[in-house]
Amino acid sequence: xxxxxxxxxxxxxxxxxxxxxxxxxxxxxxxxxxxxxxxxxxxxxxxxxxxxxxxxxxxxxxxxxxxxxxxxxxxxxxxxxxxxxxxxxxxxxxxxxxxxxxxxxxxxxxxxxxxxxxxxxxxxxxxxxxxxxxxxxxxxxxxxxxxxxxxxxxxxxxxxxxxxxxxxxxxxxxxxxxxxxxxxxxxxxxxxxxxxxxxxxxxxxxxxxxxxxxxxxxxxxxxxxxxxxxxxxxxxxxxxxxxxxxxxxxxxxxxxxxxxxxxxxxxxxxxxxxxxxxxxxxxxxxxxxxxxxxxxxxxxxxxxxxxxxxxxxxxxxxxx
Amino acid sequence: xxxxxxxxxxxxxxxxxxxxxxxxxxxxxxxxxxxxxxxxxxxxxxxxxxxxxxxxxxxxxxxxxxxxxxxxxxxxxxxxxxxxxxxxxxxxxxxxxxxxxxxxxxxxxxxxxxxxxxxxxxxxxxxxxxxxxxxxxxxxxxxxxxxxxxxxxxxxxxxxxxxxxxxxxxxxxxxxxxxxxxxxxxxxxxxxxxxxxxxxxxxxxxxxxxxxxxxxxxxxxxxxxxxxxxxxxxxxxxxxxxxxxxxxxxxxxxxxxxxxxxxxxxxxxxxxxxxxxxxxxxxxxxxxxxxxxxxxxxxxxxxxxxxxxxxxxxxxxx
Numbered sequence: 200x201x202x203x204x205x206x207x208x209x210x211x212x213x214x215x216x217x218x219x220x221x222x223x224x225x226x227x228x229x230x231x232x233x234x235x236x237x238x239x240x241x242x243x244x245x246x247x248x249x250x251x252x253x254x255x256x257x258x259x260x261x262x263x264x265x266x267x268x269x270x271x272x273x274x275x276x277x278x279x280x281x282x283x284x285x286x287x288x289x290x291x292x293x294x295x296x297x298x299x300x301x302x303x304x305x306x307x308x309x310x311x312x313x314x315x316x317x318x319x320x321x322x323x324x325x326x327x328x329x330x331x332x333x334x335x336x337x338x339x340x341x342x343x344x345x346x347x348x349x350x351x352x353x354x355x356x357x358x359x360x361x362x363x364x365x366x367x368x369x370x371x372x373x374x375x376x377x378x379x380x381x382x383x384x385x386x387x388x389x390x391x392x393x394x395x396x397x398x399x400x401x402x403x404x405x406x407x408x409x410x411x412x413x414x415x416x417x418x419x420x421x422x423x424x425x426x427x428x429x430x431x432x433x434x435x436x437x438x439x440x441x442x443x444x445x446x447x448x449x450x451x452x453x454x455x456x457x458x459x460x461x462x463x464x465x466x467x468x469x470x471x472x473x474x475x476x477x478x479x480x481x482x483x484x485x486x487x488x489x490x491x492x493x494x495x496x497x498x499x500x501x502x503x504x505x506x507x508x509x510x511x512x513x514x515x516x517x518x519x
Numbered sequence: 520x521x522x523x524x525x526x527x528x529x530x531x532x533x534x535x536x537x538x539x540x541x542x543x544x545x546x547x548x549x550x551x552x553x554x555x556x557x558x559x560x561x562x563x564x565x566x567x568x569x570x571x572x573x574x575x576x577x578x579x580x581x582x583x584x585x586x587x588x589x590x591x592x593x594x595x596x597x598x599x600x601x602x603x604x605x606x607x608x609x610x611x612x613x614x615x616x617x618x619x620x621x622x623x624x625x626x627x628x629x630x631x632x633x634x635x636x637x638x639x640x641x642x643x644x645x646x647x648x649x650x651x652x653x654x655x656x657x658x659x660x661x662x663x664x665x666x667x668x669x670x671x672x673x674x675x676x677x678x679x680x681x682x683x684x685x686x687x688x689x690x691x692x693x694x695x696x697x698x699x700x701x702x703x704x705x706x707x708x709x710x711x712x713x714x715x716x717x718x719x720x721x722x723x724x725x726x727x728x729x730x731x732x733x734x735x736x737x738x739x740x741x742x743x744x745x746x747x748x749x750x751x752x753x754x755x756x757x758x759x760x761x762x763x764x765x766x767x768x769x770x771x772x773x774x775x776x777x778x779x780x781x782x783x784x785x786x787x788x789x790x791x792x793x794x795x796x797x798x799x800x801x802x803x804x805x806x807x808x809x810x811x812x813x814x815x816x817x818x819x820x821x822x823x824x825x826x827x828x829x830x831x832x833x834x835x836x837x
Contacts, residue, residue: 235555236555236793236794236795274792274793281584282584282587282588282589282739282740282788282792283584283589283791283792284792310584311584325793327794458579459580459582459583459584460582461582461589461591461788461791462790462791462794464551464552464794465547465551466545466546466547466551466552466790466791467544467545467582467591467593467791468544468576468581468593468596469581469582469591469593470579470581470582471576471578471579471581471596472579473578473579495573495575495576495596496575497575497576498575498576498579498596
């Protein structure tokens with residue numbers, strides 16, 4: 200275990216990174232009318248460890264650039280073993296002369312992602328996006344990025360965006376064991392470049408702190424100057440625990456959620472997430488602004504109201 | 520290759536520039552896809568079903584993909600009549616497209632109240648009455664699967680609008696032809712055949728349905744042969760236009776429905792996969808007809824060889 204990976208509790212005193220106040224970054228675009236469906240070319244597709252894959256797609260020049268936390272729908276050309284496109288969060292955006300390159304980290308766990316895993320370099324994929332609302336990285340405070348397993352994907356992108364804003368982040372990365380800290384080398388490389396700090400935790404103690412990212416958060420948080428802001432992605436039970444932590448400590452907390460989806464654009468109404476009691480009350484009031492295209496006090500749509508939600512927006516009892 | 524064929528069709532009082540409509544619930548309120556597909560280029564846009572009161576819809580999960588299709592259990596989530604009028608209708612009018620509003624009700628009276636409110640609104644060219652939602656506890660496909668009830672209800676609705684009145688039917692009935700005849704006798708201008716098929720999928724890991732409710736509605740290519748047969752049956756039972764619907768993904772699929780006698784078709788699930796699907800169906804249909812030297816879609820309609828049809832069903836009208 201290197202010095203960098205170790206969570207550094209009080210021993211010897213914790214020196215927080217110097218973090219400039221957020222610059223006036225534009226809030227993430229709602230993307231409702233910005234998305235496109237375009238054909239992309241596979242430029243790189245390789246193993247990323249622990250059964251994961253890293254995929255890069257060259258997009259046409261006019262393809263709108265996604266923000267961190269936004270996603271796209273990947274559709275295989277016929278004949279494909281699945282009908283619907285697969286939603287996937289963007290892990291990397293690299294500008295190139297020929298057009299942007301998008302990077303994805305995924306695990307082939309179902310029929311759709313297994314079919315994606317068979318793609319070769321120069322194969323074509325239809326990409327619909329960018330979709331949804333990403334992380335509000337303009338929110339002020341020390342950015343604390345918390346990733347669980349392959350939930351690291353959109354946070355890699357978030358760390359890069361923060362770097363461009365000249366902000367350093369604390370990056371907490373947890374998984375069940377060392378092997379499932381996927382794309383760890385890539386994560387470390389980016390954080391090194393931006394001077395962010397990486398803290399690791401594994402359930403079995405095979406790497407970093409023996410425990411969960413929540414325990415890691417408990418250890419680190421007291422040493423960070425206020426204000427702080429949390430951006431997290433991972434399994435829903437982990438996100439529920441982080442949301443509760445954020446609410447308990449009054450730290451603005453944003454969680455990237457997942458759902459089975461059909462269209463990804465808000466039209467099919469197929470990806471509901473239960474709203475919190477306070478949100479339900481607020482939206483039920485007469486003349487409350489429509490929360491989305493259709494408006495619904497009971498459910499938010501993961502695809503258009505999210506996938507990134509503030510902790511207070513969702514009912515974690517029904518999600519965790 | 521000859522010139523672009525004439526695709527115009529007529530549905531009661533409504534003249535459509537082509538026979539391709541968007542299926543209710545798959546195209547929002549028309550403006551969601553407007554930046555990638557001009558709705559003016561379609562025959563018509565059919566809106567998400569509107570009900571008297573807003574509906575939150577069914578609990579998750581609402582979507583499950585199955586072989587060649589998808590199950591949905593949305594449960595008629597919509598903003599309700601008041602907000603539809605206030606917020607959606609102005610947007611629909613701004614599209615300058617032909618708009619058909621889909622209406623859903625738990626009773627004939629509820630449908631009448633909806634049509635009383637919307638029947639005279641400018642900018643709505645027709646109404647499709649959703650007699651066939653498989654995902655609601657009340658006022659769904661089972662409630663409406665009675666020819667007499669459909670006939671009486673449509674007779675009650677008919678005087679409330681001069682716009683086209685279309686009845687959308689469920690395929691999950693013993694004799695769809697009888698229901699279609701009930702609609703015709705009640706005064707419908709057209710019938711849509713068909714809505715989704717009731718289906719299930721089980722997660723064997725958890726030993727439960729892959730949807731929040733036990734069952735959902737199946738759509739997509741998996742249902743096309745089934746839907747085509749129902750459409751064929753309905754065409755032979757009524758003399759009003761029939762809108763074919765079920766698994767139409769491209770121009771070829773659309774021409775199959777028109778060949779069995781559908782006047783127009785609806786594109787649904789395909790739009791979730793390719794938002795431009797409905798426009799592509801129009802383009803492909805025109806090209807395929809032109810390649811065959813067919814100048815008018817009307818010349819293609821019902822071109823199925825009579826010998827290929829089964830003997831008339833017992834209930835067929837003389």
